Amino acid sequence: MSFFQDINTDSLGHIAGLAALVGLTYLIITIVFPPINFPKNIPTIPFYVSFLGAYTSMDQLQIYEYYLKDKLDKYGAVKIYFASRWNILVTKPEYLQIILKNEALYAKSGNHKKIPYAVLSRYTGDNVISAHGEVWKLYRSVITNSIQFPDKSSTNQNAMKLVELINNSIGSDLNSKSLPVGDFLQKFSLQNICQSMLGIDFKLLDDPNQELHQRLKYVKSQIFKSFYMNFPIFDQLPIPSRIKAKEEVDKFREYFTQRVKDEQLKNFANKSSAGYKLYEALQAGLITEKQFTDNAVIILVAGHENPQLLFTSLLYVLAKHPKWQTKLREELINIDDDIDLENFINLNAFIFETLRMFPPLGQIINRETTKDALLGGKIHIPKGTYIGYNNFVTGRDSTHWEDSNEFKPERWIPNDNNISEMLKFYKTSKINCTMAAFHGGKRACLGEKFALFETRLFLKHIVSNFKISLDPTWIDQLTPAGPICPIMLRINFEKLESKKTQ
Structure with a gap:
């Protein structure tokens, strides 16, 4: 009897081993090859390309130039592995326009549905x-007006406090100093979004050890680990x-939700x-x-992270193009703080060009086909396929932008310097998706107007x-994946002796 038991045990062991090998082989195949x-009729980007930013020193610009540019320039769409699945990625503006206009077919499907088990999904939830x-539609009915028409009264004061923080960091005995900008910009963008949209004054620009700032830095360090961002499936283990x-x-x-709730119970709450x-x-x-929590958190997250990324990129291109510092200074330095900065042509050109080349996201x-689709009349996309876009690549599309990899704010300025024509060109670029930094269609960014408002003030004060x-010791490199900005940027700030005489 024991003889047959030994045979059965050995057989079961072999079967289990074979099953494990088959399972591993299947897993490898699903990662290496698309379904x-x-x-x-569109090319496949090698599966490992999405991981290069995590395991090499390459940044997004280098990855784009070496692995993506030629295929995307030719086809405008590719198959790409990302977040534990194969997806369709489009960059051709004409394709992106179709996707953004057809919400029913290319339905929004965020991380809470795509990777519900991931730590990132736990953070932002369903929003x-x-x-x-x-x-x-329910969420929009509750908060749209508050996001599109926030209380902007504190933003200029916050920009002045930002300048004061930088000056204090330089010190009274020095005229210039190299500073890492991350903490400054996070505090500034957090203070703006919390005061203007959530109605809370966290005093982020007054207290060097402010709790929200410190907590947020810590939780980000826990969430954004390269391996788990690329393979969120392991968050299930x-x-x-x-x-x-x-x-x-x-x-x-829990901490942030309670702070938001407590604020609304005060007699002077911003209703x-x-x-x-x-x-x-x-x-x-x-x-x-x-x-309630999911939406309060996403207002905080999107409302501070995207502007913070843009502010970082703006400092970077300002530093690289000193002639534009001079142009902006001459245009803005004697302007009163209460004047609408939307009508200043060099300022807007500089912002729009930065958005084109360095969109924050x-x-x-984050879209899933609800049925079989034929994108552009020729790319068949099966039902249930995740489809997305890359703003970084679309903004550098050489078929729509001349000298697309060159920073040229003047491309936005009409020959007659007509600001109305310039803003019309910006609007048209968004509609036809040649620049989709604020997305488009029904799902265009609700906070765009406020983001541009605080950005103009930020640049004016800087x-x-x-x-x-x-x-000079900083290594010129972009983030390796996802959000776009110069990584760990350090800027040398030199105080101007007299603002009114420059």
């Missing part, structure tokens, strides 16, 4: 940016560091803020506790108070 029903259909990351995300969400509108909807039973894959240059 057989994916379109055959007004990622939701679809009736749920999205009981890995101690990822268990800790989930715990820290939960702690932050037009998105924070108040969300709380009002929660009390009325229109949204759940989780939906590069690759975005060029009016400082001459800047790149720290």
